[in-house]
Amino acid sequence: MADEKLAKLREATAGLTQISENEKSGFLSLVGRYLSGDEEHIEWAKIHTPTDEVVVPYDTLESPPEGTEATKKLLDKLAVLKLNGGLGTTMGCTGPKSVIEVRNGFTFLDLIVIQIESLNKKYGSNVPLLLMNSFNTHDDTLKIVEKYTNSSIEIHTFNQSQYPRVVADEFLPWPSKGKTDKDGWYPPGHGDIFPSLMNSGKLDLLLSQGKEYVFIANSDNLGAIVDMKILNHLIHKQNEYCMEVTPKTLADVKGGTLISYEGRVQLLEIAQVPDAHVNEFKSIEKFKIFNTNNLWVNLKAIKRLVEADALKMEIIPNPKEVDGVKVLQLETAAGAAIRFFDHAIGINVPRSRFLPVKATSDLQLVQSDLYTLVDGFVTRNSARTNPSNPSIELGPEFKKVGSFLGRFKSIPSIVELDxxxxxxxxxFGSGIVLKGKVTITAKPGVKLEIPDGAVIGNKDISGPEDL
Known part of the structure; x- marks a missing residue:
């Protein structure tokens, strides 16, 4: 039955002119693996907590050799790649998420460019920036990067694969059934980065420039900056792959974690966990760390594994309903590739290297006095003594960036907020200070204005009389 389905799908895919032969074979290989059901199942009893050799504590890393020349030598082996395929739709924006303004009028992309420029300028190095777009963000990104034409860094863009969504009941590619606009297609997750880097020719280009490692991170993670200690460690120890992990808090219970499994380091995602063990997975006692999706990978190793078609990452089935049609898209995650690389490790990094902006509540954190901006680097205010950030929950009225910005005359001070x-x-008026635990609830149909200069500490507010 599975063979019949695949044969029909193969025939229909052959007629799709919008995608390359590489994309067709990648898509069919993914579907073939999915249909054969040969996914490895994790045996819970075989899971072990990784040792410090496998997940290295950041504070045990040696400092790289001192001096501009030594640092330049390290940096010249590095390329930075940001995952730029996501749209800002959840935050009410059209176009790539990386062009949302984060702070002082700078977008995510501006900050990334400024950071790499200041590194290259300081050390005389040539660290290039690569942006992996999806077909959703490609055209917009090409227009956006024009503003960096006078910048001193090399910027390369390339597209990740474009795969057809599969109509669930007939198991045929949706574009072959007439859905030829964007909705007929999907980008197959960031696990696709390895073949796409190769197919785009960018991998060979980097190797020809003498690059050895690529630092991959989400474009919306403001903490994902180049770290010389990590780079030095990987070159020194010849680790082919490194995943940055950080201690889990109750807000991160769903994040993937690293385990030792049958002698190799492996990523364990919540989707792979048997129902009986989900609570154990979410506990922060047994699984203390989670994947930040900051990855450092050896370029020659990527080439070797892609050419051997060896990267068989766990498949993430993502069923959706689009225009009333039930479709299936199969995806993979870049972190799951860790088990295919030699001498792969995790590094347990400080929380400051994980500062993603997924919602306007995150935007409030990074726009507040909790952070300052220097040379494109977002740095935490040392006046805050609590190592963790305040938890912020904003109602649906604040969900879109436009409405969020409209509701604050200025972002309140939150250095002492819990x-x-x-x-x-x-x-919110301007110059407001929030401290401790604060709850503000406007009654239905009532507009509640917090006046300029208000100082609110440990209070529940539901009307002007509570101020």
């Missing part, structure tokens, strides 16, 4: 919960039609 938690903030806002719901209803709430508007």
């Amino acid at each position: 938690s903030l919960k806002v719901s209803g039609d709430v508007w």
